[in-house]
Amino acid sequence: MSQGSPPGAGLRVGxxxxxxxxxxxxxxxxxxxxxxxxxxxxxxxxxxxCCGQPAYNSGDRADAKAIARQTMRAFAGCDYIVAPSGSxxxxxxxxxxxxxxxxxxxxxxxxxxxxxxxxxxxxxxxTLGVERxxxxxxxxxxxxxxxxxxxxxxIRAQPRKLLESVxxxxxxxxxDSDVCCGFGGxxxxxxxxxxxxxxxKKTDRIAATGADTLLAGDLGCLMNMAGKLSREGRxxxxxxxxxxxAGMTDDPPIGEGxxx
Amino acid sequence: xxVALTTPRFKDNVHEALHDARLQxxxxxxxxxxxxxxxxxxxxxxxxxxxxxxxxxxxxxxxHLDLYLEAYEQRVTQAGGxxxxxxxxxxxxxxxxxxxxxxxxxxxTKGKSMISEEIGLNHALEAAGIEAIETDLGEYIxxxxxxGPSHIIAPAIHVTRDDIEADFRKAHLHLPRDRDLxxxxxxxxxxxxxxxxxxLSADIGVTGANFLIxxxxxxxxxxxxxxxxxxxxxxxxxxxxxxxEKITPTLDDVAQLLRVLARxxxxxxxxxxxxxxxxxxxxxxxxxxxxxxxxxxxxGRSSMLAGEFSDMxxxxxxxxxxxxxxxxxxxxxxxxGWVYPGPMGAVLTPSLIGVKDGGQLPNAxxxxxxxESVCPMKIPLPKMMRHWREREFERHLEPTPVRxxxxxxxxxxxxxxxxxxxxxxxTRAMALIGGGRGRFAWAPLAGGWTRYRDLxxxxxxxxxxxxRAKSGAVN
Amino acid sequence: MSARDEIFAGLRRSLHVTGEExxxxxxxxxxxxxxPSGVIPARxxxxxxxxxxxxxxxxxxxxxxxxxxxxxxxxARYLREHxxxxxxxxGADPRLASLPWAETALELGHGPSDGHDLNxxxxxxxxIAETGTLALASGxxxxxxxNFLPDNHIVVLFNADVVGDMESxxxxxxxxxxxxxxxxxxxxxxxxxxxxxIEQTLLFGAHGPRRLHIVxxx
Numbered sequence: 034m035s036q037g038s039p040p041g042a043g044l045r046v047g048x049x050x051x052x053x054x055x056x057x058x059x060x061x062x063x064x065x066x067x068x069x070x071x072x073x074x075x076x077x078x079x080x081x082x083c084c085g086q087p088a089y090n091s092g093d094r095a096d097a098k099a100i101a102r103q104t105m106r107a108f109a110g111c112d113y114i115v116a117p118s119g120s121x122x123x124x125x126x127x128x129x130x131x132x133x134x135x136x137x138x139x140x141x142x143x144x145x146x147x148x149x150x151x152x153x154x155x156x157x158x159x160t161l162g163v164e165r166x167x168x169x170x171x172x173x174x175x176x177x178x179x180x181x182x183x184x185x186x187x188i189r190a191q192p193r194k195l196l197e198s199v200x201x202x203x204x205x206x207x208x209d210s211d212v213c214c215g216f217g218g219x220x221x222x223x224x225x226x227x228x229x230x231x232x233x234k235k236t237d238r239i240a241a242t243g244a245d246t247l248l249a250g251d252l253g254c255l256m257n258m259a260g261k262l263s264r265e266g267r268x269x270x271x272x273x274x275x276x277x278x279a280g281m282t283d284d285p286p287i288g289e290g291x292x293x
Numbered sequence: 294x295x296v297a298l299t300t301p302r303f304k305d306n307v308h309e310a311l312h313d314a315r316l317q318x319x320x321x322x323x324x325x326x327x328x329x330x331x332x333x334x335x336x337x338x339x340x341x342x343x344x345x346x347x348x349x350x351x352x353x354x355x356x357h358l359d360l361y362l363e364a365y366e367q368r369v370t371q372a373g374g375x376x377x378x379x380x381x382x383x384x385x386x387x388x389x390x391x392x393x394x395x396x397x398x399x400x401x402t403k404g405k406s407m408i409s410e411e412i413g414l415n416h417a418l419e420a421a422g423i424e425a426i427e428t429d430l431g432e433y434i435x436x437x438x439x440x441g442p443s444h445i446i447a448p449a450i451h452v453t454r455d456d457i458e459a460d461f462r463k464a465h466l467h468l469p470r471d472r473d474l475x476x477x478x479x480x481x482x483x484x485x486x487x488x489x490x491x492x493l494s495a496d497i498g499v500t501g502a503n504f505l506i507x508x509x510x511x512x513x514x515x516x517x518x519x520x521x522x523x524x525x526x527x528x529x530x531x532x533x534x535x536x537x538e539k540i541t542p543t544l545d546d547v548a549q550l551l552r553v554l555a556r557x558x559x560x561x562x563x564x565x566x567x568x569x570x571x572x573x574x575x576x577x578x579x580x581x582x583x584x585x586x587x588x589x590x591x592x593g594r595s596s597m598l599a600g601e602f603s604d605m606x607x608x609x610x611x612x613x614x615x616x617x618x619x620x621x622x623x624x625x626x627x628x629x630g631w632v633y634p635g636p637m638g639a640v641l642t643p644s645l646i647g648v649k650d651g652g653q654l655p656n657a658x659x660x661x662x663x664x665e666s667v668c669p670m671k672i673p674l675p676k677m678m679r680h681w682r683e684r685e686f687e688r689h690l691e692p693t694p695v696r697x698x699x700x701x702x703x704x705x706x707x708x709x710x711x712x713x714x715x716x717x718x719x720t721r722a723m724a725l726i727g728g729g730r731g732r733f734a735w736a737p738l739a740g741g742w743t744r745y746r747d748l749x750x751x752x753x754x755x756x757x758x759x760x761r762a763k764s765g766a767v768n
Numbered sequence: 769m770s771a772r773d774e775i776f777a778g779l780r781r782s783l784h785v786t787g788e789e790x791x792x793x794x795x796x797x798x799x800x801x802x803x804p805s806g807v808i809p810a811r812x813x814x815x816x817x818x819x820x821x822x823x824x825x826x827x828x829x830x831x832x833x834x835x836x837x838x839x840x841x842x843x844a845r846y847l848r849e850h851x852x853x854x855x856x857x858x859g860a861d862p863r864l865a866s867l868p869w870a871e872t873a874l875e876l877g878h879g880p881s882d883g884h885d886l887n888x889x890x891x892x893x894x895x896i897a898e899t900g901t902l903a904l905a906s907g908x909x910x911x912x913x914x915n916f917l918p919d920n921h922i923v924v925l926f927n928a929d930v931v932g933d934m935e936s937x938x939x940x941x942x943x944x945x946x947x948x949x950x951x952x953x954x955x956x957x958x959x960x961x962x963x964x965x966i967e968q969t970l971l972f973g974a975h976g977p978r979r980l981h982i983v984x985x986x
Contacts (some may be wrong), residue, residue: 047426055755056755058751082706083713131676180659212663213619214658218659221741225743226741227624228659232746264746264747286731288750289731322967325968337809339809357792360796364800430963430966431963447965478971493883511950517964518974519916519976522915526912542800544941545803546803546805565957568955569954580911589775595781598782
């Protein structure tokens with residue numbers, strides 16, 4: 034990347050902001066925009082709702098298909114579709130083709146669409162070749178590998194590599210970082226007690242690292258872990274990894290009030 | 294033991310398991326399988342290629358199962374054995390009881406067999422006045438406790454050493470009361486002594502099979518203790534009880550499957566004993582059984598072969614999926630309420646007992662995908678759990694609040710303009726209420742969440758609204 | 769309809785076949801006849817050296833002797849070293865029968881075990897370098913009970929019988945006994961008997977031998 038023009042120059046990138054970021058934490062969306070624009074991409078945000086995963090995972094194929102069709106239409110004309118989530122990214126990139134496997138025409142469209150979909154950290158590193166970011170964060174951070182990003186999209190080394198380039202940040206490894214935090218979308222509500230027990234194991238591991246900050250790439254998992262950490266009275270800041278990578282950490286961490 | 298069905302009460306089982314301090318202590322020591330498996334695979338660069346090979350072998354076999362079954366039956370018969378067919382559990386039990394009665398059998402030793410659990414063989418034998426003795430140490434322990442297995446390869450993983458000592462003292466009343474049973478070693482020697490006498494005096498030995506080989510008619514068992522071998526070589530009659538999908542074409546195919554089995558199960562390269570048995574003892578053989586029978590169980594598997602759950606028939610029962618499952622690790626195997634726990638159980642159980650009773654299991658998954666990532670047979674377990682959810686959804690078996698909540702959400706998600714308006718208003722309102730502390734300790738419709746953790750509050754306003762405000766809605 | 773017929777009909781219904789399709793029958797006959805090999809790990813190419821390493825990993829012990837005549841002495845030494853009585857049960861294998869046992873103080877028993885022997889010796893049919901596994905074939909020469917009932921199992925392994933992988937054992941089996949005519953029992957043994965059923969604690973001698981000692985000849 035030593036040439037003059039940034040790696041994403043000329044690329045029209047549609048930001049699939051994800052419904053959780055849209056509703057709960059818009060600052061993650063703006064961090065995504067900053068990272069993409071820093072890489073030279075032209076960012077567009079078509080009107081959108083959700084990727085359809087809640088319906089898909091609840092067995093409601095018809096609604097999942099309707100939402101998927103709508104999403105594919107909304108992002109027509111983008112070179113890439115990028116999401117700040119491995120879970121939604123996995124839905125777009127891996128499950129849309131599966132969803133339409135029984136409809137040849139729609140299937141072709143879904144396969145072509147899926148080929149353009151990326152999770153943001155993997156897009157920056159694997160697709161654009163970004164190797165470092167310009168950001169500063171004072172703290173000791175640990176990183177949880179969210180399941181879909183890790184196992185469906187192969188995201189593991191990429192965020193760690195970029196985090197290494199953040200000034201002031203020291204990264205410590207989390208034991209069992211590849212074990213689920215117990216979120217699982219509607220699972221967390223339908224099987225609240227079970228989900229609560231799984232996340233309690235996770236927060237024990239997090240506390241054992243001694244880190245003051247927990248990072249991950251999926252807002253659902255982050256809200257789950259942040260909610261448990263605060264319920265347990267543990268003073269650990271929880272942020273989406275791209276807030277740190279974009280150097281946009283002015284907003285309070287997840288689950289903490291502005292008053293703090 | 295045959296297992297009382299409590300799968301429909303899965304949530305209650307989970308609650309009990311999470312509040313069972315002894316169980317939680319036992320489950321804490323159960324985590325060793327994961328690093329052992331990882332170390333074994335690290336040492337074998339061909340492991341991924343072997344997974345593909347193993348999957349392909351099973352897929353080929355399943356696609357030709359009728360023909361390999363014919364070949365297998367022919368070989369067993371040529372070797373002097375007899376193949377019996379059982380459509381369901383009842384038929385399998387009846388065949389076995391007939392074999393016992395015709396030979397006046399009073400005592401049956403058993404190697405570890407999940408199929409025998411599936412058909413509830415022990416209860417049937419007990420009812421017929423026949424002593425059935427589990428000889429795998431873990432199975433022996435849970436038999437004394439009158440429990441079912443909680444793990445398919447480590448059946449007593451939920452039991453602590455203290456529990457075992459108490460069980461042995463209660464069961465082995467003929468031994469001195471002041472004997473020292475404080476060490477695992479002393480517990481093991483006591484079980485060895487007691488079971489040795491049972492092995493030597495049994496009338497019939499019954500084992501399961503990891504594989505049935507069409508090329509030679511051999512049944513294959515894989516154990517670490519050697520109990521399966523003593524079960525099948527000492528009594529006059531050896532009976533194998535296995536399900537149809539254990540058929541494997543050739544010896545070489547079995548060699549492929551064995552390479553992924555033990556590594557995935559216990560992290561060993563090979564289990565200690567892998568034994569191929571073909572028919573009864575031959576002329577000139579100084580030991581081995583005089584009769585050899587195979588009871589082949591269908592129990593719905595021939596139907597599973599058509600349709601979306603056929604991949605499940607590749608399962609070789611290694612247990613890697615449950616060893617790596619956050620749900621299983623939290624609650625143990627008994628919470629699943631029937632014979633097969635963990636992700637493989639969540640897919641298989643509804644097939645065997647029906648989705649009405651078993652439907653909770655495929656729902657109780659975070660879809661973290663770790664099971665599929667470690668499955669040596671590359672079975673897409675989460676995908677099949679999703680298939681079960683689709684079937685439930687189609688049949689409206691989902692509880693009303695879940696359907697209602699999902700329906701409401703889908704209504705908005707398919708209407709972008711309405712979604713944008715409603716979410717912007719709602720998030721602003723929520724931020725106003727919860728924004729000060731940054732989280733909610735309780736929220737309407739989210740009791741399942743907030744009872745166990747806080748719900749972080751939204752920052753206020755949606756990203757899309759802010760983006761449009763900022764960029765003048767140019768795109 | 770018999771259970772057998774119904775099960776076959778069910779399988780064929782699910783597979784949408786009659787069972788008479790020539791290409792399917794040919795595919796099955798071909799696989800059974802050829803028994804194609806799959807992925808064979810390179811590790812087995814290490815031969816005897818790899819076998820020794822892998823057997824040790826599986827907690828077997830091994831001593832190498834130069835010639836068959838040294839076998840009785842080595843077995844006697846092994847039993848002495850472990851404070852075991854000088855008794856030994858063996859089968860009718862001529863490779864053992866012809867040895868100079870009289871030069872040792874070993875008291876020999878012959879034939880299968882009734883469960884009351886402390887020590888037994890067998891000759892391996894073959895051994896697998898890849899995993900340190902012994903292969904033992906049943907019969908009067910080496911009764912299967914000797915592999916499981918005694919506390920201490922000593923296995924004599926001739927150097928030339930060490931092969932790379934399990935597939936090679938099967939090739940030898942077919943060559944020795946004829947296609948599809950394997951002995952009644954073929955035992956693959958990798959280390960001594962063990963159990964981890966008590967709180968995942970690894971313990972040796974669960975039901976089978978507590979010790980597995982290999983005497984490698986040549």
